Amino acid sequence: MRRGTVPVRGYAVTRWSRAFVDVVEGRTDIADATGTQRSGSVTESADSRRISKARRYFRDRHVHRLSIRPGQVTASVEGSQLDPFDVILSMRTVDVDTVATLLRSRAGVAEVMSVARGEQPPIVGELLGPTESADVASQCSCPDEAVRCIHVLAVAYEVAAEIDRSPLALFTVMGTDLPSLLDALGNNSDTDSDESAAQGTSGVGDESDGDGSDGDPSTEHETLSAVDFFGTHAPLPPLPRPTRSNPLTDLDGTALRAALRASGVAPGDIAEAVDELGDLYDRLVQE
Numbered sequence: 001m002r003r004g005t006v007p008v009r010g011y012a013v014t015r016w017s018r019a020f021v022d023v024v025e026g027r028t029d030i031a032d033a034t035g036t037q038r039s040g041s042v043t044e045s046a047d048s049r050r051i052s053k054a055r056r057y058f059r060d061r062h063v064h065r066l067s068i069r070p071g072q073v074t075a076s077v078e079g080s081q082l083d084p085f086d087v088i089l090s091m092r093t094v095d096v097d098t099v100a101t102l103l104r105s106r107a108g109v110a111e112v113m114s115v116a117r118g119e120q121p122p123i124v125g126e127l128l129g130p131t132e133s134a135d136v137a138s139q140c141s142c143p144d145e146a147v148r149c150i151h152v153l154a155v156a157y158e159v160a161a162e163i164d165r166s167p168l169a170l171f172t173v174m175g176t177d178l179p180s181l182l183d184a185l186g187n188n189s190d191t192d193s194d195e196s197a198a199q200g201t202s203g204v205g206d207e208s209d210g211d212g213s214d215g216d217p218s219t220e221h222e223t224l225s226a227v228d229f230f231g232t233h234a235p236l237p238p239l240p241r242p243t244r245s246n247p248l249t250d251l252d253g254t255a256l257r258a259a260l261r262a263s264g265v266a267p268g269d270i271a272e273a274v275d276e277l278g279d280l281y282d283r284l285v286q287e
Contacts, residue, residue, distance in 0.1 A: 009059050010161070016125045016170050017160035023130045024089075024138075024148060024156040025051065027282075048279045050146065054153030055275050063158045071175035073159055077140075077151035085142040087155045092135040093175025099127050100184035106238065109185055115178060120167045128174055247281070 012018040057063065062078040073089040103109050108123035115124060130136050138152040148156075162169040171177050256277075257270050265273050 009061075011058060011157045011164060012160045014120050014164050014167075015122065016120045016129060016167055017163035019125060019129050020163060020170065020173075021156060021160050023133060024136055024153065026133045026148065048283075050148070050150050050153060052272075052275055052279060054150045054157065056272070057150060057154035058157040058161075059271060063154050066155070066158050066162075068159065068162060068169060068172050070172055070177075073155060073173065075155045075158065077154055079142060079151055081142075085140055085151045087141075087151050088139040089152070089155060089159070090137040090139075091130065091174055092137075094128060096176045096180050096184045097187075099176075100181060100187075102127050103185065112178070112181060112185065115167050115171075118167065125170070128176075129170055130174070 012021040057077065064076050064078070064084065066075040067073065071091045071093040073087075073091075075087050076084040077087055079085050103112065103123065106123055106127075108121070108127070111121035111124050114121050133147075136156075138148060140149050140151045142149055142151055144150070159169070159173060163173075168178060171181070253274065256274065260270050260273050261267065
């Protein structure tokens with residue numbers, strides 16, 4: 001009788017949770033476009049041994065009593081000692097009014113309602129989630145003095161799995177919720193309308209010579225050419241920002257697991273072999 005396969009636990013299979021894990025592991029600091037470390041960030045990403053062991057802890061369900069509250073995550077993790085270690089992740093929470101303002105400036109308001117449908121739109125995720133390691137402070141009762149110990153990483157992977165299941169988990173992690181953001185967007189909309197109306201009223205006749213122009217047709221033409229190139233009064237769209245991808249998680253792993261089995265890897269070691277391939281892929285991408 002053929003033995004049934006045990007499903008492998010996964011995390012960071014969606015855009016938002018992948019970005020969250022990258023921040024906790026310190027990968028975003030290494031990939032800083034300036035080529036230098038940002039203030040307050042870890043000096044290097046968590047080493048591959050810690051990551052591999054933390055993945056095993058996650059896969060083997062060593063994390064217990066996970067609690068996600070606004071701006072803080074707590075859990076206990078079974079480790080090398082008899083008593084479990086206590087882990088706390090504290091977030092630098094977002095200011096919901098600032099997020100709302102940035103969403104409006106980047107034409108991302110329409111994305112917000114898609115979150116309620118379980119989607120993870122890119123602009124909302126970029127503005128809501130942490131962007132550098134300093135945004136996520138970690139504490140663990142274990143003796144390891146590393147910035148991100150195995151137990152902290154394992155808890156972060158559990159949080160990423162929750163974000164995979166529901167994008168609203170990221171809202172809670174970062175100290176807010178969807179209704180608060182919708183309220184802020186509504187308030188900002190009213191404020192912007194009032195300011196636009198006030199500017200339109202106060203501007204009548206202030207800079208005009210009476211014929212509806214500013215008196216300098218050449219200057220007006222230059223302004224329209226630069227600001228309103230298409231004549232639609234709409235801003236140019238931002239350049240595309242491709243998300244970080246990992247073929248080991250983004251693609252169907254059935255063929256990979258079959259190839260590993262055919263190469264002689266024992267069924268119980270396939271998940272670990274996939275993790276090792278993931279570590280190798282990360283090193284290739286970083287180099």
